[in-house]
Amino acid sequence: MGRYLMLYASTTGNTELMAEAMISFLKDRGQEVIVKTFDFDPISVEEILDYHAVLIGTYTWDDGSLPYEVEDFYEELEDVDIRSQTFAVFGSGDTFYEFFGGAVDLFYERIHELGGRLLPFKLKVDLEPKDEDVRRCEDFVDKLLQFCSNE
Numbered sequence: 001m002g003r004y005l006m007l008y009a010s011t012t013g014n015t016e017l018m019a020e021a022m023i024s025f026l027k028d029r030g031q032e033v034i035v036k037t038f039d040f041d042p043i044s045v046e047e048i049l050d051y052h053a054v055l056i057g058t059y060t061w062d063d064g065s066l067p068y069e070v071e072d073f074y075e076e077l078e079d080v081d082i083r084s085q086t087f088a089v090f091g092s093g094d095t096f097y098e099f100f101g102g103a104v105d106l107f108y109e110r111i112h113e114l115g116g117r118l119l120p121f122k123l124k125v126d127l128e129p130k131d132e133d134v135r136r137c138e139d140f141v142d143k144l145l146q147f148c149s150n151e
């Protein structure tokens with residue numbers, strides 16, 4: 001059994017629905033999942049090294065920006081050596097905006113630059129996840145489990 005950390009930011013619940021689909025999928029496959037939200041739970045960057053993989057979910061704010069509540073974590077990522085840590089990055093955005101899911105891209109690039117072991121694709125959903133998007137969430141986590149088993 002693996003131990004997974006789910007960290008997410010969500011204001012209107014869309015990214016949260018994605019996270020919930022992923023958490024259910026992981027638990028159904030017998031994995032342990034610790035869940036934290038950026039706005040309510042204290043999150044230290046050191047703790048991310050204790051897990052098999054870290055899933056990071058974020059919505060996107062103005063002009064493709066990070067939500068303010070994830071900024072500290074994003075900045076502090078460089079304070080730990082994440083080179084042997086596995087990550088997967090996802091989130092809800094709105095295709096109406098020029099930088100659709102820009103915060104997902106920012107996290108992906110940040111982890112890549114810092115040498116983290118990244119699932120080699122991101123998952124973005126347009127607004128509220130539909131049934132088909134829930135399946136994409138499950139497929140995303142299935143790929144993460146395979147990726148972790150190839151470590």
Ligand SMILES: Cc1cc2nc3c(=O)[nH]c(=O)nc-3n(C[C@H](O)[C@H](O)[C@H](O)COP(=O)(O)O)c2cc1C
Binds near residue numbers: 010014058059065102
């Ligand atoms: C002021 C504002 C700015 C936004 N800017 C973007 C943006 O630049 N790119 C994007 O993809 N979505 C943008 N969004 C849309 C949100 O990311 C989208 O509604 C998302 O589904 C919210 O996720 P949540 O329900 O998890 O909070 C913006 C929303 C608001 C209210």
